[in-house]
Amino acid sequence: MLAAAIELFSEKGYHNVSMYEIAQKAEFSIGTIYKFFKNKEGLYKSLIVEQADRFHDALTNAIEETDDEIEKLRNYVKTKSKVFKDNVSVVRLYFAETRGASFNIKAGLDCEIRERYGRFMHTLALIFENGMKNNRFRKIGRPYDLAVALDSVCNGFLLLWLESPEQNPYPENPDVILNIFFKGLVDP
Amino acid sequence: MLAAAIELFSEKGYHNVSMYEIAQKAEFSIGTIYKFFKNKEGLYKSLIVEQADRFHDALTNAIEETDDEIEKLRNYVKTKSKVFKDNVSVVRLYFAETRGASFNIKAGLDCEIRERYGRFMHTLALIFENGMKNNRFRKIGRPYDLAVALDSVCNGFLLLWLESPEQNPYPENPDVILNIFFKGLVDP
Amino acid sequence: MLAAAIELFSEKGYHNVSMYEIAQKAEFSIGTIYKFFKNKEGLYKSLIVEQADRFHDALTNAIEETDDEIEKLRNYVKTKSKVFKDNVSVVRLYFAETRGASFNIKAGLDCEIRERYGRFMHTLALIFENGMKNNRFRKIGRPYDLAVALDSVCNGFLLLWLESPEQNPYPENPDVILNIFFKGLVDP
Amino acid sequence: MLAAAIELFSEKGYHNVSMYEIAQKAEFSIGTIYKFFKNKEGLYKSLIVEQADRFHDALTNAIEETDDEIEKLRNYVKTKSKVFKDNVSVVRLYFAETRGASFNIKAGLDCEIRERYGRFMHTLALIFENGMKNNRFRKIGRPYDLAVALDSVCNGFLLLWLESPEQNPYPENPDVILNIFFKGLVDP
DNA sequence: GATGAATGAGTTTTCATTCAT
C-alpha cells in the first residue's frame, strides 16, 4: 500500500494524486486505507517519515562502520548515492520535504522530517569536528557548515543525475565529490 | 497583483491557494485576474519565470562586473545572498522549481525554468573553466561539477537561514563559503 | 450590428455566443450594444422578431400577388424557398423559435414570435378556405390543418437541404411539393 | 435521475438547467450524478439517445406489425401520436435535436441523433417505395420525399397540440392526416 | 473487518452587465 502511494506521490505530487488512484494501485479499497491512516495527510506523512528514517539510518550506519573520518565521509557519499539510486521514486519527495519547499501538506506537518534531517546533519558535523580535533582536517570552516556543504553538494549531483541520468552520471567514485572539499581550489 | 500571488503561493504552495484568496489579497476581483492571466497555471508560470529571470540577470551581472575569476565568484556569492534575502518570499518557490521537485503544475511547464537555471549553471561553469586555464584555479574537478557544487552549497546555506534566520545567520562574508572550495580540507 | 449577432447566434446558438464576441464582430464596443438593447435577451428578441417579420411580410406579399388560389400556394412555396435560401443563417434560429423548442431565452419571451407565426398560418389557411368555397380545392381537411401541413412539409424539405445541400437539393419546382397535396396518393 | 433531467431540460433547455437543479430534483447529490455520467453533456446525450431510440423502436415496430402499406402508415401515425403524447416532456427535446437547430451541445454531438432519425426516414420511405411497386400508391413524388413530408406533417400537428392542447387537439383519427396525402386536393 | 457508493464543500473559470473616464 505504501509502495503504491510512494510511487504515485513521487510521480505526480501530493495534490495531483487522489485517494481513489492510490486505492486502485494498491489493490485495496478506499475504506481500508482510512482504516490504516487517519487521512490523506496522515498517509503522506507516515510514508515520508518512514522513508526519511530509512535513509538516515542507512547513512548513520555507513558512517559508523569505520573510525577513520575520511573513510566515514567516503562511506557517507557512497551510501547516499547507493540508497538514493535504489529509491529513485522517493528521492523527489525527500528533496521536496527537506531541501526544497514542501507545499504538499499544510505548514507545520513537515517539520518532523526537517527535524530528523537536522539531527542527521549534526551527526555528519561531528565527523568534521572530530577530524579537526585529530588534525586530520584543516579548520577551513565550522563543522556544521561543512556538513551542510557536503550534503548540499551530494544533493546537487543527485538532482542532476535524477533529471537526466545519461547526461549527468552520478560520479562512480566518491572522491570526485570529496576532492572538492579535500583539495583546495586555490591554495596549494 | 503579482506581489499578492507570490506571497500566497510562497507561503502556502500553489495548490493551497485559491484564486479567490489571491483576488482578495490583491484587492482585485477574480475576473480581473483572468483578464491578465489565462488561468491559475498561467499566473503561476509567468510569476515564476519573471522572478527566475530577475535572479539570473542579477547574478549574471554580478559575475560580469569584474574579470578576475575569484572576484567573480565572490560577487556571485554576495549577490546571491543579497538578492535572495531581499526576496525571501520568492526563494521558496524558486527552490521548489529549480532544486526540488516541482509538483505545482503539470509536468512540462516547469522545464522552462529548469532550462534557464541550467543555462546559468553553464555561465557559472565558465568561470571555473577560465580560472583553470589561467592557472588561478587548480583542476580539482570538472568546471560544471564545481559550478553545481558552489551553487548547491550557497542554496544549502540559504535554506538554513530561511528556516531559522537567527540560529543560522547566512555568512556575512562570502569567503566563509568560498574558503570551503578555495582551501583544501585535507591537502596541505 | 444585427448582422453580426444573427450570424453568431445562428452558428453557435444563443448560449454559446458572448456579448464580447458580438461586439468584436460588429466592430462596436460592448457598451454601445447596451445603448441599443437592454440586454442580451433584448438583442436576441428584437433580432428574431425583425427577421420573422421580414419572412412573414415576404410570404404575405407573395400570396397577395395573385387572386388564384393555386397560384397563391405556388408563390408561397417559391418565396419561402427563395427567402430562406437567401437567409440561411437566420433560418436555423427561425426554426428553433417557431417549429422546434426554443430554449434560448427563458420561457415566455418566445411567444411573441410564435404568435406572429400563428397569425401567418391563418393567412395561409384562408387560401385553402377560399379555394374550397370556390371549389378549386376538394375538402380533404380543415383549412387550418392544411396550412399547417403545407408549411410543415416546406420546412421539412428546407431542413433537409439545410443539413446537406448537395445531397438534398430543395426542389426547384414548387410543384414537387404541391403535387403531394394536389394529387391523391391513393385516390385516382 | 434521468426522469428529473429530462423534465428539467425539456422545460428550460440545456443551458438553463444547472447540475445543482438536476441533483435537487433527482434527490441525489451532484457527485452521484457525476458517477453515472462523465459530465453535463454526457448526461444530456445519453438521455437524448435513449429516448430517440425508444421512439424509433416503437415506430419501427408499429410499421412492421402489418404487411399492408396503408395499414403501415396508419400504424405509424397512430403510434407516433400515442408515443409522443405519452412523453410530452421529451418531445420538445426530440424536436430540438432532430427537426430544429440544436444549439444545446457543441456541434458534432448531435449528429448521432440526426443519423438515427435519418435511418428511420429511410425505413418510412421504403413503405412508399413498396406501395408504389404494388400499385397501391400512385407515383406522386419520390418515396423519401413523401416520407419526409408525412413525418413533417405529423410533427406539425404534434407541435400545434403541444403548444395549446385544448385549442388544437391532435386528430384522434389518423386518417385526418393521411387523407391529406391519400386524397388529392385538386385532382379528382 | 472490509468495502465503495454517496456526499457536498470547495475550486476554477466564464461572461452579462455596469459605470467611471
Added chain:
DNA sequence: GATGAATGAAAACTCATTCAT
C-alpha cells in the same frame, strides 16, 4: 455619446471523507 476595464454571481466539476451494508 462611446468605451472597455472591472466586477462577481453562478456554473461545472473534483475528490477527501464517511458510513450503511
